[in-house]
Amino acid sequence: MPFQLRHGDLTETPADALVNAANERLAPGGGVCGAIFEAAGPAELDAACRAVAPCPTGSAVATPAFRLPVGHVIHAVGPRWQDGRHGERELLASAYRSALAVASSLGDRSVAFPLISAGIYGMPRETALEVATEAITGYLADTDDSLEVSLVLLDEPAALRRTLPPGLTAYLAEQGVDVGSSPDLDRSMASGDTGAFFPQAAPAMPQAAPCATPRDAAVPPKRRHSVKDLLSRRLASLDKGFSDTLLDLIDERGLADSAVYHRANMSRQHFSKIRSNPDYRPGKPTVLALAVALELPLAQAETLLARAGYAFSPSSAADVIVRWFIEEGRYDIFDINEALYAYDQRFLGA
Structure with a gap:
């Protein structure tokens, strides 16, 4: 679409x-x-x-x-x-x-x-x-x-700025974002959602207690197995990935796939890749587009971003623009993209 x-x-x-x-x-x-x-x-x-x-x-x-x-x-x-x-x-x-x-x-x-x-x-x-x-x-x-x-x-894109909500302009000024430099939504990412990916850090492993066994004593095989079991349990308890989290959110809201990808300004083919691949690695614009499509409040939008390895950056004009629309409860992606265009930023979805 x-x-x-x-x-x-x-x-x-x-x-x-x-x-x-x-x-x-x-x-x-x-x-x-x-x-x-x-x-x-x-x-x-x-x-x-x-x-x-x-x-x-x-x-x-x-x-x-x-x-x-x-x-x-x-x-x-x-x-x-x-x-x-x-x-x-x-x-x-x-x-x-x-x-x-x-x-x-x-x-x-x-x-x-x-x-x-x-x-x-x-x-x-x-x-x-x-x-x-x-x-x-x-x-x-x-x-x-x-x-x-x-x-x-x-x-020129800047000509559209006069038509944008006054609150957005004031918000950008309050955040001290330099819109003249036009920081982009992850310029390293190609539009096809390939390229750099920043995974979430795994939970820190607990430190084992100091061992009182003499240095030359062999570590019992039983202890090695218990460490392996502990690692398995830790890996099993990691948070869900992006794809699973997204599909859970869609189900919770009772939305059809078509409603989601239309609201996200995405093609059906692109959305099908996300649904069919649990290990799908989205670009940041895709994650934000889906957060908007699902009308997620800020905390949930931040969680969805984190599942894909991203976060809102206070130094990115694009991130600040999208965050303002979410905080204001304004979820029309085409209004958001018009604002991104006016500040020479990458679109969401498309």
Whole structure:
């Protein structure tokens, strides 16, 4: 299911399909639309668009991508902003859902969108982003959770900071976190949850009492066996691992797997690896995503992190951001990821 925000040039975003913010006539335009036509080959794409035009507002249609390094261009028509009382939000959500339905019907597994209607069509960027997030994540949860979707924004990530909860900004300042240096969620970890792993320390072994036997006396075999038995008992009493702890928490809450991985912004395939492998070693973003998905209070989130060998770091902007949302009881992972994006941090889940 993963959905993520990106910053950059839509035409250079790796995906099976790119979405064009189109007009009803599917005619070449400015901004993102103009860039897509230019990159695809203006004459070829214009001819293909004329063959399938018009496309009503709230709908989408596909054409070949020509020179673009993707399979298709999907043209989605968003509404012009009037005052927010003329069905603009509903029409914009329909444009996103229609584009995703077209992508699914064509067999595309990854799709990259611009922020539709937020340019010359005049929709406030905060509103456009909110509608885009709700429409995309809703479609993925209800219809096709195997798609990977990127929303490519032209603005620098820091531009989103003004839309974040004021309490988060104050909390970061109180914690003395240097957000300018952008410490990441375990940069050593690859997105596929491989790499460095920091296991929990085993419980300390008790020290044996000093032996009164003369130095040259042999240690009785019985004593050696008792040490082995003690070690076995200690190992058997270790805390459960990450996978077992996670599955216990899911069962306690009576949640279906699909609800968990949707809330965690994870693919079904990724979650299946965790469920099927008791020794699975997750990356820190995965653990935090699942803690959010399960709506764990801070103490339980810390325990789940510890089971995977991690802890919240007071010097990491990403950790402090996630901790604030958990302490506030705000468990929408897409709100959290928006905040992480604004501070140039790695996302949870995706």
